[in-house]
Amino acid sequence: MSDDVPRPRSRRDSLWLKIGAPLAIGIVVLIAWEAMVRVNEIPWYILPGPLSIAETMVRDWHMLWPSLVNTLQVTALALLVAVVGGFSLAVLFASARWIELSLFPYAVILQVTPIVAIAPLIIVYVDNLTIALLICAWIVAFFPILSNTTIGLNSADHNLLDLMRLYGARRWQILWFIRVPGALPFFLGGLRISGGLALIGAIVAEFVAGGAGSGSGLAFRILEASYRLEIPRMYAALFLISGTGILIFLSFTGLNHLLLRRWHESAIRREG
């Protein structure tokens, strides 16, 4: 079996490539950016260089940090509700076909309607702004978890299900022993997508609510800075948002590896 597998590079090689190569690209781009700004003497209010952005980030940290915390709170809470809601709904779908058939189209409608179009309405109807933001972030975040987990729960090995029937297993036992563990890789895949989407949902909702002026998340900081033409601060907030997204993605990738490394093909490193 091992004969037809192409020889993988050694582990140290691939780790060096995985971290070193993107890092090198990033550093080169930043240096080129800084050089371009300096050589062409582009004024900071049009395009600030990376150094000036970094300086702004440090100087304005006292206002950026609370905004970051604010956005993070909405994102995390929305993701939590999406996980609980998406997972429970998937279990409900898997337990009765008619429930899945009657509710799934509405989940799809919720998913395909752009959040920017729904957000203003939600903000009108929900008095508490944090809860309004939460609902927006939840709407975008919950679908990947629901849809992936539903597929996972339904893809259990039929022979294993037969075996459970032979042993007289109850429905909850089949669910708990066979379907749920089998759905884990699908669920984690959904979680990785939803993590990023929850952040996007939170940011989009903040932008929509931004006019109301009461928000204090990172998107609000970007809006505020743009009104005042403080371009470096816009960039600083933008970098924080991307950084947060990357961090969310990396932590779920790590979680994925931790939970699946012993058994699932997606997380198993081939031996050379």
Place this chain on the structure above:
Amino acid sequence: MPPLVTLSGVAKRFPSGTLAVERVDLAIEAGSFVSLLGPSGCGKSTILRMIAGLIEPSSGRIDWPGLTEAAPTGAHPELGFVFQEPTLMPWASVADNIRLPLRVAGVARAEADARVDEAIRMVGLEGFFRSFPRELSGGMKMRVSIARALVTRPRVLLMDEPFAALDEITRFRLNNDLLALWQQLRWTVVFVTHSVFESVYLSNRILVMSARPGRIVEDIAIGAPYPRDDRFRVSDEYGNLCRDVSRSLHRALAA
């Protein structure tokens, strides 16, 4: 003594309209090793699944006069089933895979541990308690699957071409180990196979089936004494028996 299980006029037509099995009358004695031998698609797996209660016959009936208590519909605690694929839970260790039927039955932890231990020793997988299925070879995975079937201490073991996907050397070894276990524990085995050689080596009775719709066309007793081992495999007696059964199979296919 009444037979363990009887099939009377059993037929199975699938919803798609395919008639898989027709007019099967059969009595299986307790303690026997019975092989269902036939070409692929002849309905031997269907018969096995009906005996297991996994699918209902379209007509006819299946009775268990040899079991003390009538088995409740669906659940058959006295049956063990082994599929062609190992059918293991990839996320669970060897021990947890074997423990599954006991967890379903709610057997207490200490008792379950002892029984899992016993089953692992029976199939010769000591030292692989904590391994995961993907770390095992095909033959070892099949051993885990057999251990899981044995852990409930069944009286009947139903096996659906369990060794068909294994290489010949591994298959010979598992054949021998299965026979040794059968002689020691005296359960009844119903074994589905399309291999003449395997069925002659293992069983004391071979039911030869026709092509679809499957019927049992010959019922052959294999009188060679147990224990059978690698000497039996190279004996003239074995060769002659294989020739006879091959002829029967040819006749069955022509019929």
